Amino acid sequence: MQPLSAPLVQVRQLSYTYPDGTRALDNINFEMSAGETVVLLGANGSGKTTFVLHLNGLLLGQGQVLVAGVSVNKQTLSEVRRRVGIVFQNSDEQLFMTSVLDDVAFGPQNLGMAPQEAFDLARKMLNRVGLPDAEHKVPYHLSAGEKKRVAIAGILAMSPDLLILDEPTVYLDPPGQRTLIGLLRELPQPKIVVTHDVVLAQAIGTRAVFFEKGTIRGMGTVTEVMNQFGWDPSQAIRGTA
Ligand SMILES: Nc1ncnc2c1ncn2[C@@H]1O[C@H](COP(=O)(O)OP(=O)(O)OP(=O)(O)O)[C@@H](O)[C@H]1O
Ligand SMILES: [Mg+2]
Numbered sequence: 001m002q003p004l005s006a007p008l009v010q011v012r013q014l015s016y017t018y019p020d021g022t023r024a025l026d027n028i029n030f031e032m033s034a035g036e037t038v039v040l041l042g043a044n045g046s047g048k049t050t051f052v053l054h055l056n057g058l059l060l061g062q063g064q065v066l067v068a069g070v071s072v073n074k075q076t077l078s079e080v081r082r083r084v085g086i087v088f089q090n091s092d093e094q095l096f097m098t099s100v101l102d103d104v105a106f107g108p109q110n111l112g113m114a115p116q117e118a119f120d121l122a123r124k125m126l127n128r129v130g131l132p133d134a135e136h137k138v139p140y141h142l143s144a145g146e147k148k149r150v151a152i153a154g155i156l157a158m159s160p161d162l163l164i165l166d167e168p169t170v171y172l173d174p175p176g177q178r179t180l181i182g183l184l185r186e187l188p189q190p191k192i193v194v195t196h197d198v199v200l201a202q203a204i205g206t207r208a209v210f211f212e213k214g215t216i217r218g219m220g221t222v223t224e225v226m227n228q229f230g231w232d233p234s235q236a237i238r239g240t241a
Pocket of ligand 1: 020023042043044049
């Protein structure tokens with residue numbers, strides 16, 4: 001057991017260069033505690049997705065990444081992936097079973113849950129994301145917003161200690177966005193949410209971090225960070241951009 005005061009996530013001097021030579025992260029230092037929902041903001045290509053992929057070891061860069069006291073490395077991958085659930089930016093990378101129900105039940109079954117219990121849980125999660133009638137469908141045939149919902153249900157079914165969502169509201173219709181915001185506010189887990197959606201950011205973020213060219217350029221409340229970096233698209237409509 002780690003002491004209660006220890007941060008949930010500790011990242012020290014993390015850098016990552018993709019095989020083609022793109023330096024996507026450059027000396028990132030980041031900490032969050034278990035009570036937070038941290039929103040990651042920043043331009044396209046600034047490194048947000050690359051950063052979160054390091055938090056469950058899908059990418060292993062130079063530097064140190066600790067989640068709940070566990071150092072993320074090749075030896076700890078299965079433990080880290082039990083603790084950290086990521087809803088990917090691209091749902092097609094997440095869904096791979098031949099039915100929606102199997103897909104959502106896959107994670108819990110993989111952790112040892114009995115099939116019937118896992119299917120019951122999967123149905124409950126599909127209900128929660130507003131897809132109660134999709135269980136027999138082929139994930140590949142779903143609409144983009146439906147795929148996103150299935151991916152979210154699949155991660156929720158795992159009850160991760162840290163929930164990471166990369167652009168969760170993309171493709172969701174406005175009622176779906178509202179449902180998701182309500183759901184995220186209800187969920188007790190600490191969260192890291194990567195988003196360009198300022199409504200979502202303001203609704204759930206207890207803190208925001210701003211990425212620029214692979215570095216963290218600023219952090220503060222969501223409003224402070226959005227003001228500092230001119231990150232509110234409605235400014236253009238009001239003529240204050
Ligand atoms: N597989 C890859 N190979 C090479 N370069 C990559 C790869 N994936 C991402 N990059 C590059 O790394 C940088 C950071 O990309 P990343 O996807 O982390 O940005 P992002 O902040 O999530 O952007 P967005 O807001 O568009 O999702 C970009 O320059 C991108 O082109
Ligand atoms: Mg991204």
